[in-house]
Amino acid sequence: MEETSTTWVLLGLLAQGPKSGYELKQIVDRSTRYFWAASYGQIYPELKRLEEAGLVAGKDAPTGGRRRRVFRITEPGREELRGWLHGTAARMEFRDESLLRLFFADVLPRGEGLALLRARAEGFRRTAAELRALDALPGDDPPFVDLVLQYGIDWCGWVVEWCERQEARL
């Protein structure tokens, strides 16, 4: 099976326990979407592909008359996941508009350029608050899940400080 970018999110989340497509989307939106997004249009077809490849197994599990399909990871699926975890190639892509603005700030008068630094700091302050709220949510996350959340918070804090430092310097 040809792996897509959603393969690993789904396999990784299902390794923590069986879930429906809908649940997977909810979880992604509260966790990985900050560094690895996935939409319904990818999740449902990909689950089908994973099932055909035998990496996950789906089972009908309706709640009342409402249809529902829960997937669990299979042993070959776990194997595949471990293989990927041991891999080294790490795709990495960013699209950071406020950084792009900063990059072109030379066309503006000095003061307005510095305002862009302030705006960037402000944006990251907001994201930091968002992540701290996620952190404060009840529920006990496994250590590495927690570590990554902490990374996000620390990173936002660092960016804010960096912007403030540069603004002061210039």
Added chain:
Amino acid sequence: MEETSTTWVLLGLLAQGPKSGYELKQIVDRSTRYFWAASYGQIYPELKRLEEAGLVAGKDAPTGGRRRRVFRITEPGREELRGWLHGTAARMEFRDESLLRLFFADVLPRGEGLALLRARAEGFRRTAAELRALDALPGDDPPFVDLVLQYGIDWCGWVVEWCERQEARL
């Protein structure tokens, strides 16, 4: 005109002086692509659109018998660019595979999880070196262009330290 994500890179780069589509691509690949990529398949059609909208002006400037078309930004183009620079909405998207790996590291034995931290640090050490090489290149960049490069270098350094700190802690 409907703005796309390439609109601003092109307008911003052309604000620093007239360039051909080919040159724009070269510059993007050595600078903005770290936080804002653009390919030929976007650049050439977008230049055409920008010209139709009067935001840039193209002129044939062949070198010998080799055809070549150079674009400069117009006053309305500059206006448009300034408008965007003053905007606040800042799109921001990441795809960071090594972070995704870390997020799922709980399925691995402790030691192998920590190895993922080391691998991440290693990746960022390499990127830092790449950026420092760009920085060492001759040529005098405007202050904010330089600032953004410095941001990249500092950020990579911070990530490396963060990973080392966490590895030591766990």
Added chain:
DNA sequence: TAGTGCATGTAATGCGTTACATGATTTC
């Protein structure tokens, strides 16, 4: 004269989101 770099452009393809259709259940 072969290989590399300059230069433009597009077609095919793939990735990913958005919006929608459908319908059951829960909550107010």
Added chain:
DNA sequence: GAAATCATGTAACGCATTACATGCACTA
């Protein structure tokens, strides 16, 4: 009984990359 939420799925669309076609110019 209206609204929100659970739940699945797909079609249409837009964004972006890749690969290719074309051809000139330089250099080893």
